[in-house]
Amino acid sequence: MSQLPAIKPPLWLLAELTYACPLQCAYCSNPVDFNGHGKTMDTETWLRVLRDARSMGALQLGLSGGEPLVRQDLETLVAESTQLGYYSNLITSGIGMDAARARSLKAAGLDHIQVSFQSSEANQNDEIAGMRAYAHKLDMARAVKAAGFPMVLCFVLHRDNLHRLREMLDLAIELEADYVELATTQYYGWALLNRDRLLPTLEQVREAESVANEYQARLKGKMDIYFVVPDYYEKRPKPCMNGWGSVFLLVTPDGTALPCHAARQLPDFSFPNVQTHSVKEIWQTSDAFNRFRGFGWMKEPCASCPEKEKDYGGCRCQAFQFTGDAAATDPVCDKSPLRHLVDEAVSAARTTTTEKPIIFRNPKNSDRHAKKPAVVAGPQ
Amino acid sequence: MSESPEKKVEYATDYKPLHDGPLKLARGHRIQYETVQGCDVLLYPEGVVQLSETAAMILKQVDGQKDATGIVSSLMQQFPEAGDISGDIRGFLEVAHARGWIA
Numbered sequence: 001m002s003q004l005p006a007i008k009p010p011l012w013l014l015a016e017l018t019y020a021c022p023l024q025c026a027y028c029s030n031p032v033d034f035n036g037h038g039k040t041m042d043t044e045t046w047l048r049v050l051r052d053a054r055s056m057g058a059l060q061l062g063l064s065g066g067e068p069l070v071r072q073d074l075e076t077l078v079a080e081s082t083q084l085g086y087y088s089n090l091i092t093s094g095i096g097m098d099a100a101r102a103r104s105l106k107a108a109g110l111d112h113i114q115v116s117f118q119s120s121e122a123n124q125n126d127e128i129a130g131m132r133a134y135a136h137k138l139d140m141a142r143a144v145k146a147a148g149f150p151m152v153l154c155f156v157l158h159r160d161n162l163h164r165l166r167e168m169l170d171l172a173i174e175l176e177a178d179y180v181e182l183a184t185t186q187y188y189g190w191a192l193l194n195r196d197r198l199l200p201t202l203e204q205v206r207e208a209e210s211v212a213n214e215y216q217a218r219l220k221g222k223m224d225i226y227f228v229v230p231d232y233y234e235k236r237p238k239p240c241m242n243g244w245g246s247v248f249l250l251v252t253p254d255g256t257a258l259p260c261h262a263a264r265q266l267p268d269f270s271f272p273n274v275q276t277h278s279v280k281e282i283w284q285t286s287d288a289f290n291r292f293r294g295f296g297w298m299k300e301p302c303a304s305c306p307e308k309e310k311d312y313g314g315c316r317c318q319a320f321q322f323t324g325d326a327a328a329t330d331p332v333c334d335k336s337p338l339r340h341l342v343d344e345a346v347s348a349a350r351t352t353t354t355e356k357p358i359i360f361r362n363p364k365n366s367d368r369h370a371k372k373p374a375v376v377a378g379p380q
Numbered sequence: 381m382s383e384s385p386e387k388k389v390e391y392a393t394d395y396k397p398l399h400d401g402p403l404k405l406a407r408g409h410r411i412q413y414e415t416v417q418g419c420d421v422l423l424y425p426e427g428v429v430q431l432s433e434t435a436a437m438i439l440k441q442v443d444g445q446k447d448a449t450g451i452v453s454s455l456m457q458q459f460p461e462a463g464d465i466s467g468d469i470r471g472f473l474e475v476a477h478a479r480g481w482i483a
Contacts, residue, residue, distance in 0.1 A: 057414065057416030087425075111408065
């Protein structure tokens with residue numbers, strides 16, 4: 001048994017307050033089967049989670065979902081997080097916001113708001129979102145700034161909207177965003193389900209990269225632009241979550257504690273719930289959070305790789321999605337003997353026509369596309 | 381499933397030369413002491429930086445009133461035994477400014 005590293009406190013708590021969302025984005029990172037999950041936790045339970053995680057050392061709080069503005073107790077949760085000394089980030093589509101609510105969240109002490117856009121063009125935005133949202137989003141971005149918040153604008157990029165990158169950045173300038181996050185779709189949850197429709201071509205990615213670089217140079221000192229090349233086009237995997245169970249703790253609406261957004265799909269795991277276990281127990285002693293800590297779990301080529309302390313072997317969920325083995329090397333890495341699986345996904349997406357329908361994220365599709373539990377054959 | 385949250389916002393470090401006016405913490409930035417980490421931290425949208433004692437001491441002088449020269453002289457008065465540390469302090473302020481921590 002190799003030596004286990006000391007367990008550092010979690011720095012990030014991502015509170016997925018609800019899976020309810022008026023939008024139906026086909027790249028949503030929520031699990032496809034969200035509609036079959038347990039009951040959404042009440043205010044008191046969330047308040048306890050906030051206190052527990054803060055006493056462990058958590059500093060950054062993400063209030064997310066679904067759409068967190070759906071919750072009427074959001075201001076109560078924000079006020080408590082202010083009291084506790086969190087840096088609070090609201091991650092929202094802007095739907096459910098109005099100028100008065102922006103002000104009341106400011107009064108409750110909310111530190112920062114990230115507003116997501118689906119496109120810089122109204123029709124495309126609303127088509128991707130599955131509802132008329134664009135005009136309201138523009139108003140809300142202005143209301144967020146007017147209330148005095150630092151604002152991150154997040155554009156989720158994929159094949160159908162990458163060519164609008166220039167327009168998106170112009171929109172960000174117009175709305176006086178402090179930061180722009182150009183979030184290339186990552187293929188988990190709904191995005192994985194829709195991958196053939198969303199994955200951009202290499203040419204698109206390179207073009208987008210050069211546009212991002214141009215704007216970065218032009219806007220030096222005024223607006224920070226953050227762009228990440230989708231990992232399918234890289235030769236090395238991302239240091240996912242900065243290592244499993246290293247800094248990040250996610251709590252789902254029903255209280256399940258996860259080391260990342262996509263982990264719930266992994267087989268042979270029993271993820272603990274904050275309603276039955278303390279955050280401390282979960283973080284320090286649960287099998288789920290300890291399984292991929294450190295380097296002892298690694299197989300070749302990771303185990304002997306000099307870069308393992310840089311990328312931690314990549315993403316466990318991506319390894320599982322491609323290879324069926326969550327402990328395998330993330331096949332994005334070109335040292336992986338299974339790298340060809342990623343290349344095949346890229347070329348399959350390239351040859352897919354737009355006729356393949358997009359599967360929107362909504363409760364009906366959640367039920368329809370949730371993996372059915374395996375039927376166990378046996379005597380009746 | 382995404383990049384490391386604490387490194388989410390990256391900054392180029394080759395721009396925004398330090399100006400001569402009063403310096404303040406950039407919008408959305410704040411410093412607080414953390415018992416669990418045993419140090420001061422700088423917090424900003426989706427980011428955390430753990431500060432060394434020296435870094436924290438300098439950043440706490442950034443109050444929206446003093447300019448770089450004022451910060452240098454205030455610290456040198458506080459720590460006369462440290463000798464001429466003006467170059468180090470200015471150097472750190474330049475880095476902090478380039479990273480967008482102070483404005």
